[in-house]
Amino acid sequence: MGIITSAGIVVKLVLMLLLSFSVVSWGIILFKFFQVQRANGDSERFMDFFWKSKRFDAIASQVDRFANSPLTVLFNEGYKELKIVVETDSKSDGSALSTDLGGVENVSRALRRATNSEITRLEKYLTFLATTGSTSPFIGLFGTVWGIMTAFEGIGKTGSASLAVVAPGIAEALIATAIGLVAAIPAVMAYNHFQHKIRVLINEMDSFTTEFLNIVQRNIAGK
Amino acid sequence: MISRNPPIDTGMSVSFIASAVIHLAVFLLLVWWGQLFPPQMTIQETYYVDVVNLPTPNPQSGSSAQKPGKPGAEVSQPAPAPLMTAPPPSRTSLKTITKEVKQTPPPALAETEAGFNERMAKLERRAEARHEEAALEKMRKTVKNSGSPKIGVPGAGGAEAGSRYTDYIKSRLEDALKETISYSTKDPYVAVLLTIAADGTLSRIRIVQSSGDATFELAVRRAIDLAKEKFTAPPNRTAYENGFIFKPKGISKSSSR
Structure with a gap:
């Protein structure tokens, strides 16, 4: 620990900055980990329930059980829009969606909007992980360069260049790069992992949207 | 239209607190580890060798290497010790040595082997004299301090335990x-x-x-x-x-x- 306490003020500031980056990025990693885990689990269970149920209103009444799944948001939005379309058509001529496929377009738009909103929610805070992963090594490197500059200045003043004089200064400086890497490596790994998991969820949302629209269209065509 | 409230974001503060606790735990673990196993640094000894001090059989040759055909007695002579006056190899002493060495005039180019031997013998004599003087001085100091009340802890009179x-x-x-x-x-x-x-x-x-x-x-x-x-x-x-x-x-x- 003496290696940190004996470092210069700039190196200490760099270390503090990197430490705060690390704390925040680990906070995001933990948060995202649980968020993605819950979203995956709830989506799986929701899809099982969705295919087992035969009526949309039955699903809508149970949808709160899967609150963490992004698919439930899509279903809610699609179902809400569908109800509006059905009510509007019933009021207009009473023939209830017999040939009007414009209603399906409305549902499709509502689902697309909900998908975008869910993608934004899932990708929230991930940019900080990317920033930490890409900038922390450079911030650490800055601390190291500064520390080595200061160490060489001290060596120049004392006029001695023995290993015992040079080594502690360089060791103090290199700690900044080490901490920078310690902050960056988990951030980059977590960013790539969550990107992959979110891409899988986006694919699931696209598939669900297609299935939902197919069901709606089949029902409209059947009437 | 999207009625979803973001209830999960409340977990963000919990995650930050957990992250801070993890960092604190890691920090304390490192401190504890450092106290448990203090770093053992091996230091490579550094020797300063001034080439001017190396004995050469013939300064004109410019090399301290022994000539194969001439296993002369002058080659096996020790290095000129008198120049190494300071006993501890501290930084200040090294500086002094370097200065002294630099101040010695360069050997004459036309110096013969006999001249070189004579110079070496003179240097040896001087070194012996200095060693004797230093030993005498040390003995004198020992005798002088043996009865002194200033030995030991100040105020202890030199006779107290400890x-x-x-x-x-x-x-x-x-x-x-x-x-x-x-x-x-x-x-x-x-x-x-x-x-x-x-x-x-x-x-x-x-x-x-x-x-x-x-x-x-x-x-x-x-x-x-x-x-x-x-x-x-x-x-x-x-x-x-x-x-x-x-x-x-x-x-x-x-x-x-």
Whole structure:
């Protein structure tokens, strides 16, 4: 620990900055980990329930059980829009969606909007992980360069260049790069992992949207 | 239209707190690990060799290598020791040596082997004379201090238990510091409070005051580590505590309990 306490003020500031980056990025990693885990689990269970149920209103009444799944948001939005379309058509001529496929377009738009909103929610805070992963090594490197500059200045003043004089200064400086890497490596790994998991969820949302629209269209065509 | 509230974001603060706790735990673990296993640094000894001092059978040849055809007695002669006047290999002494060496006039190009031998013999004689003088001076000092009341802890009168022990510890520390000394500021000093248990093991080291020179602090720590192997049990089998001030010129006693 003496290696940190004996470092210069700039190196200490760099270390503090990197430490705060690390704390925040680990906070995001933990948060995202649980968020993605819950979203995956709830989506799986929701899809099982969705295919087992035969009526949309039955699903809508149970949808709160899967609150963490992004698919439930899509279903809610699609179902809400569908109800509006059905009510509007019933009021207009009473023939209830017999040939009007414009209603399906409305549902499709509502689902697309909900998908975008869910993608934004899932990708929230991930940019900080990317920033930490890409900038922390450079911030650490800055601390190291500064520390080595200061160490060489001290060596120049004392006029001695023995290993015992040079080594502690360089060791103090290199700690900044080490901490920078310690902050960056988990951030980059977590960013790539969550990107992959979110891409899988986006694919699931696209598939669900297609299935939902197919069901709606089949029902409209059947009437 | 999207009615979803983001209830999960409330978990963000919990995650941050958990992250801070994890970092604190890692930090404490590192501190604990550092105390449990202090880093053992192996220091490579660095020797300064001045080529001007190397004996050559013939200075004109410009090489200290022995000629194969001439196994002369002058080649096996030792290096001119008189130039190495300062006993400890400290930085200041090295500077002095370099200066002295630079001030010696270069050997004449036309110098013969006989001349060289004569010069070597003269240097040897001078070295012996200096050694004798130094030994005599040391003996004189020993005789002078043997009855002095200033030996030991100040005010202890030199006869009290512990005063000789303090000198013994100081001497061990001085010897060790000569081996480990290195510093990066002009006048570094470190005041250390040493506690030696009744069985002679070093139980506690506390840096009371320091000039802030990390290199010198490290050298002092290494010196204490080196010296503690030679510590003996304190007199009367009681725990011993004393302060020592380390400076590049040596060690002085600061307080005694």
